[in-house]
Amino acid sequence: MSTVLDSLKKLVVDFLRGKDPYEVAVENFIKELQKTLLRADVNVKLVLQLTNSIRERALKEKPPPLVSRNEWFIKIVYDELSNLFGGDVKPQVFPQKTPYIIMLVGVQGSGKTTTAAKIAYFYKRYGYRPCLVCADTYRPAAYDQLSQLSKQIDVPFCGEQKSTDAVNIAKKCTEWCINQNSNIVIIDTAGRHGYGEEEALLKEMQEIAKSVNPDEIMMILDASMGQKAYELALRFHSATPIGSITITKLDGTAKGGGALSAVAATKAIIKFIGVGEKIPEIEVFEPRRFVGRLLGLGDISTLIEKLKSIEHSEEVEKRFAKALSTGKITLADIYLQLQTMRKLGPLAKIVQLIPGLSMMPIDDKQMKITEEKMRKWLAIIDSMTYEELRNPSIIDKNRMVKIAIGSGTTIEDVKELLKYYELVNTMIKNIKRRKTLFKKFGIDLAKISQEQ
């Protein structure tokens, strides 16, 4: 997959450097994107849907100030491709409770046993105490394989080589692991022969699940299944409400795009992806990060910085809109604003991006803050307690001293930030008052500023 989708990186670079008129360049890009995705086995219907919405947005949307049309187009492609692979989700990989029991299921050869060890290693690196259980009584070599892998990564292992009662082994071994003080138990189960045997697979899953009561049942899917993964993922997703999916062997197939997008279309949670045979070769699957890499956004660092700051400024816009309706701004808003200002420039400039605010007089001089001051103020806000953040009026002399020490700044710096906070608050209140006044006279500021 990586080789096929590698061409996406080239496509992005060529687009950003290209000299063709915008509409022509967009059409060419879309054609190449379609070819690449189809080669990666992504479903034709999904490809058409994706490229239609890219085209529509590309011709309709106006880039925000400071961003060129071509750059904005790449942001659109980035958004839409992320949606194709599952959207903005960040899977919850760290358990909310311990001991946490994960049971792996999947067809034979999908990579279950290897993934069991990979996941154990992943959690071990984050300070958990995983334990591996072999409940595969179907393939005799599975016991030795997992036992050896557990030695390699130095994780406790439990299984019974002679027994054929997978349900009993799973139950007994899970108890054993918990008695060993393990806080994540990973159970490997037997695979079935082919893709036609989902029913037997789901049945066994239900039997073992009944006896060990896992917190999560994870289905392991081989990426080389391509689009066929859709049916299996859909059935699994509807059979278990606590299911997640790991897609293995993404490194070794041209069909990876098909498997990933097909599973994402079922709305199942893809938690991990396997990207190699070695134990550390597993990654948490975050569609946006994944697509960022496919598009080579990591290589175009200035663009990714810009895109990030756009996302930031969208958040600032939202917060300002809320502040305007309530007439009150919080220190958390100021924090985000300071971070954004470091990338986008003075507040006056950011305010111009917000519909309805561009007409407002903002005192640019008062709002100007130096880089050094911003760094200090961010550190100051970082050292405040939640209570102080919510209600800055409680910050007396004593608290100021504590905050200044905690942030490595002076009391004067803390005072200055609080003064700035007051200033922005007054500004927001004034704007709210003006807006209400204008409204009284039937003037819609948002409309006027958009028409400008």
Ligand SMILES: Nc1nc2c(ncn2[C@@H]2O[C@H](COP(=O)(O)OP(=O)(O)OP(=O)(O)O)[C@@H](O)[C@H]2O)c(=O)[nH]1
């Ligand atoms: N390239 C690559 N190979 C992988 C990956 N994950 C697993 N494999 C390989 O896939 C093969 C099958 O993996 P196993 O872990 O034995 O599969 P299994 O699902 O436990 O098999 P059964 O126990 O028969 O159901 C092995 O050769 C693994 O090394 C991956 O992410 N990338």
